[in-house]
Amino acid sequence: MDAGSTGVPGWQQTLMVTAVAQSFSIMGFAFVTPFLPLYIQQLGIHGTAKVTLWAALLSGLVALGQASASPVWGALADRYGRKIMVVRAAASGAVLVGLMGVVGNIYELLALRLLAGIFTGTVAASQALVASQTPKNRLGFVLGVMQTAVFTGSSLGPLMGGVTAELVGFRPTFGIAAGFLMTCALLVLFFAHEQRPERVPKEDRPKLFAGMRQVLLIGGVPPMIASIFAVQFAVTQVYPILPQFVEQLQGHAGHAAAVTGVILAGAGVAGAISATSTGWFADRLGHKRVLVAAATMAACVSIPQSFVQTTWQLGLLRVFDGLALGGMLPSAGAMLAGLVPQERRATVYGLSAAAVSLGFGGGPLISAAIVAVGGFRPVFFSAAFLLAVVAIWVAVMAPGRVRRVSPDSPSG
Numbered sequence: 001m002d003a004g005s006t007g008v009p010g011w012q013q014t015l016m017v018t019a020v021a022q023s024f025s026i027m028g029f030a031f032v033t034p035f036l037p038l039y040i041q042q043l044g045i046h047g048t049a050k051v052t053l054w055a056a057l058l059s060g061l062v063a064l065g066q067a068s069a070s071p072v073w074g075a076l077a078d079r080y081g082r083k084i085m086v087v088r089a090a091a092s093g094a095v096l097v098g099l100m101g102v103v104g105n106i107y108e109l110l111a112l113r114l115l116a117g118i119f120t121g122t123v124a125a126s127q128a129l130v131a132s133q134t135p136k137n138r139l140g141f142v143l144g145v146m147q148t149a150v151f152t153g154s155s156l157g158p159l160m161g162g163v164t165a166e167l168v169g170f171r172p173t174f175g176i177a178a179g180f181l182m183t184c185a186l187l188v189l190f191f192a193h194e195q196r197p198e199r200v201p202k203e204d205r206p207k208l209f210a211g212m213r214q215v216l217l218i219g220g221v222p223p224m225i226a227s228i229f230a231v232q233f234a235v236t237q238v239y240p241i242l243p244q245f246v247e248q249l250q251g252h253a254g255h256a257a258a259v260t261g262v263i264l265a266g267a268g269v270a271g272a273i274s275a276t277s278t279g280w281f282a283d284r285l286g287h288k289r290v291l292v293a294a295a296t297m298a299a300c301v302s303i304p305q306s307f308v309q310t311t312w313q314l315g316l317l318r319v320f321d322g323l324a325l326g327g328m329l330p331s332a333g334a335m336l337a338g339l340v341p342q343e344r345r346a347t348v349y350g351l352s353a354a355a356v357s358l359g360f361g362g363g364p365l366i367s368a369a370i371v372a373v374g375g376f377r378p379v380f381f382s383a384a385f386l387l388a389v390v391a392i393w394v395a396v397m398a399p400g401r402v403r404r405v406s407p408d409s410p411s412g
Contacts, residue, residue, distance in 0.1 A: 010193045011133040015142055018086070018126050019149040021187040025090050025122040026153025028097060028180030031161035031173060034261040037243045039170045043106045048244060052371045054106060055240045056364035058113045063361025065117020067354045070124055074350015075211055082129035082346050083194040090185035092119035094178045101174025117357065122184065123150060124353035128346035129188075131337045133195060139337050140287055144279020144330040148272045151326060155268025162261025215347050220339045223397040225355045227390050228332050231295070232359030233366075234302075234386035235325065237379050240364040245376045249311050263315040267322030274326025279334070287331040287338075288398055294327030295391035302384035306377040335398065 032039070037055045045054050077085040096116045103109045127146055134142045157180075165173045216222060242263065247256040282290040301320045308314045333352075340348045370379050 010195050011130070011135070011142075013191075014133050014193045015130050015145060017187055017191040017193075018130050019145050021086070021090070021184040021192070022122065022126045022146060022149040023153040023156075024180045024187070025093070025126075025184035026150050027157040027160070028093065028153075028177045028184070029120075030154045030157025030264070031164070031177035031180065032097070032100070033239070033264065034158045034162035034243060034257040035165040035170055035173070037240070038165075038257060040106065040109075042170060043103070043109065045106055049368075049372050052240065052244065053368045056368040058110060059236070059240060059364040060361035061110060061114040062117035063357040063359075065114050065119075066121050066357030067117075067361070069118045070121050070353035070357060071212055071347070071350040073121060074124065074128065074346045074348070074353065077125065077128055077346035077350070078211070078343060081194060082125065082132055083188060083192055085125040085346070086122060086129055086188045086192070087185050089120045089122045089125050090181050090188070092116075093122065094181035094185065096120070097181060098175055098178035101171040101178075121353055124349045124356075125346075126188075127333060128349040129192065129194065131333075131345045131349070132342055133193075136338060137283065140279040140283035140330060140334040141276070142279075143333040143337070144276040144282075147275035147279070147326060147330045147333075150329075151268045151271035151275055151322065153268075155265040155272060158261040158268075159265035160261070162257040162259075165257050166255065211344070211347055212351060215340060215344050215351060218339055220398065221336070221348060221351075223393070224332065224336045224339065225352055227291075227394050227398065228336070228352055229355035229359045230386055230390045230393070231328055231332065232356045233363045234298075234359075234383045234390070236360050236363035237367045237370075237383045237386075238302075238305075240367055241371060241376050241379055246311055246314070248376065249308070249314065259311055263311070263318050266315050267318040267325075270319045270322030271326035274323045275330050278327040279330040282327075282331045282334065287335045288394065290327055291331040291335070291398075292391050292395045294324045294331065295387050295394065298324035298328065299384045299387035299391060302380050302387060306380040 036058065037051050040051050040054050040058075045051055073085055073089075093116060096112050096119065100109055100112050103112065127143065130142055130146055131139060157177075161173055161177065164176060243256055243260045246260045246263065250256065250259065278290055278294070298321060301317055301324060305314060305317045305321075308317065333349075336348055336352055337345055366382065367379050370382060
């Protein structure tokens with residue numbers, strides 16, 4: 001579709017389409033979150049420590065695949081186009097998530113999770129697409145909208161997935177999740193618009209890994225990637241334990257998958273509300289200030305979660321956690337994009353996605369170790385400590401405001 005024929009500027013049309021598509025994508029991935037530890041038990045793994053360990057391994061293999069593949073996909077996107085990378089990631093996810101519903105044992109599920117890590121990664125691909133089309137002075141708002149899409153999907157996905165799993169069972173729910181991912185691929189394929197800069201002659205392009213090295217040598221990029229890693233590491237420590245922690249708080253009263261879905265949905269709605277509004281303010285107040293404040297808030301909110309006695313207390317605190325996370329992620333993404341030229345944004349987001357993936361994999365593994373020694377509650381203290389470190393690290397090491405451009409200036 002030609003963006004001009006709609007009367008909407010190309011970057012705005014791409015933002016709207018890609019945000020809706022991203023919601024469907026995250027909904028598809030998050031659809032299985034509430035019952036994945038319970039599905040593991042259905043595949044023959046039993047006992048709290050063993051289930052937590054296998055849940056961590058499943059997350060860890062996704063992270064390992066993404067960490068190894070994301071920088072390559074990002075560099076290829078800068079060369080050959082970001083739109084096609086979004087389509088590739090979503091379509092691959094549809095196939096692989098669908099197959100997860102027909103596995104016969106835990107090892108087949110493990111293999112599919114590894115492949116999903118290698119071939120998916122819609123968030124980084126979508127961010128690179130919209131950031132490459134957006135005026136620099138609108139990056140905070142635009143990435144806030146994209147993060148709102150992520151939170152919308154992560155709100156509706158677990159809620160709908162938990163209820164669906166209760167109604168039709170675990171295996172058919174994977175097929176429904178795959179349908180959401182395919183919807184994302186088709187929306188971007190037919191309706192997103194990508195205006196690419198003038199192509200650099202092939203002989204003048206840096207080699208694949210040399211281009212990544214050039215990005216990492218840009219001042220401010222390594223500290224920001226390190227902070228993004230730490231945020232993801234802290235946040236994902238909690239996710240694998242939530243279904244079992246909810247089950248413990250309920251006293252085995254049942255419906256743990258559905259209640260977990262409601263809690264995740266509440267946090268997601270809060271993050272969705274927070275992301276766009278804080279992104280808009282961050283464009284005016286400074287992304288660094290917002291990131292430090294949000295990380296501090298997240299650290300403070302994590303501590304009392306260790307002391308909750310009911311699911312409603314946990315759910316309320318997770319809502320405040322979602323508000324803080326909604327402020328952190330768009331600000332970090334905008335700061336990162338502002339450090340590099342437009343033609344290198346997919347590369348830097350690929351490197352950032354690798355850091356996110358390492359945090360995504362490392363967090364659950366640390367959770368498994370903490371649970372094995374001290375139970376579920378100390379996990380929240382670990383997350384609080386890391387988030388406090390992020391706030392201090394960004395305040396000291398990260399660059400301040402990125403260079404401003406006029407509203408009519410092109411991105412980069």
